[in-house]
């Protein structure tokens with residue numbers, strides 16, 4: 001397994017998963033209060049005030065619908081829905097995770113367009129080029145700093161219609177950018193496959209695969225991006241490309257271009273290189289890790305439990321320092337996270353353990369048992385199911 005970090009003790013003491021992920025994206029200054037907020041589905045007063053003209057939207061909408069009916073559209077040839085400022089529904093359509101954190105001028109795009117197919121994306125890009133507009137893609141809208149929104153220069157392409165999700169004969173999984181992580185996880189479970197990914201139910205794979213995709217399996221298996229074998233992307237000139245995981249040493253110009261786009265998209269700034277319409281994932285298969293095993297405990301934070309667990313961590317670290325890590329079973333991961341409390345929830349201690357069975361035949365040897373016992377010393381926050 002590419003990311004097998006066997007025999008290493010890796011402990012994460014994070015201040016919560018969201019902070020960990022923000023740091024990964026490198027976009028937020030967490031000292032700023034504005035970056036700590038972000039309430040789902042609310043529109044800040046500034047935006048609401050600016051958009052009070054929405055009552056005109058009924059007439060505007062009727063006019064636009066009539067024009068569309070006779071073949072005149074905001075974006076010529078575009079067949080999907082379009083919402084512009086003043087249209088009925090516009091306020092709802094501009095919402096994304098960071099809407100509450102930024103001022104109206106940064107979060108009220110010129111239009112939100114819902115491409116129905118790949119042709120629509122090309123028409124939208126052409127229109128943007130001819131009219132001096134920027135284009136941003138939006139899948140789950142969970143970019144912390146509002147990058148899947150914009151100002152009056154911006155057209156948001158909302159990818160809601162791109163939700164393909166199927167297994168291909170070559171063993172890959174084809175998935176559209178607007179598939180939610182929760183849907184991904186539940187379908188993968190049925191297929192006995194998986195990839196590492198994050199936990200927020202509303203995050204979509206569209207942005208997630210481009211910003212890494214950090215989750216509980218990352219210590220053993222890496223990031224979601226590591227499992228992207230290929231993707232379909234529409235570039236700024238309107239061309240559709242299938243970009244594949246590059247060879248180690250590309251030889252032709254075409255292969256070099258492929259490599260640059262692949263690395264740029266998955267290792268650069270999300271959304272900067274084109275609009276992704278499909279990912280092709282090479283998933284981890286249950287059958288290759290038959291004896292794998294995992295445990296997750298969410299507890300109310302408790303000082304003495306935390307100290308006990310840290311002692312365990314220390315002992316593992318000392319083994320590694322003394323180069324006696326062969327005493328640790330290969331493929332064990334221990335992740336400890338502390339999340340600050342938000343009323344009414346108390347601070348949380350999250351203990352996650354994974355045994356990945358890297359050789360596909362070695363059973364778990366009970367090496368986690370003392371950690372599990374100590375973790376269970378705290379008050380269980382959820383239900384006894386976790387016990």
Ligand SMILES: Cc1cc2nc3c(=O)[nH]c(=O)nc-3n(C[C@H](O)[C@H](O)[C@H](O)COP(=O)(O)OP(=O)(O)OC[C@H]3O[C@@H](n4cnc5c(N)ncnc54)[C@H](O)[C@@H]3O)c2cc1C
Nearest residue numbers: 139140141142143148198199200204206207208214271276
């Ligand atoms: C509450 C919350 C919890 C989170 N938890 C985790 C976690 O556990 N692990 C983790 O790794 N991350 C986590 N994140 C971060 C999240 O994975 C990233 O912000 C991710 O990029 C969001 O993807 P999206 O499609 O939902 O968001 P969007 O805002 O739609 O997209 C994010 C970026 O990708 C671009 N983009 C989206 N779709 C496309 C497309 N089709 N083509 C080209 N560019 C596109 C956008 O323009 C934007 O720049 C979390 C974020 C939030 C808000």
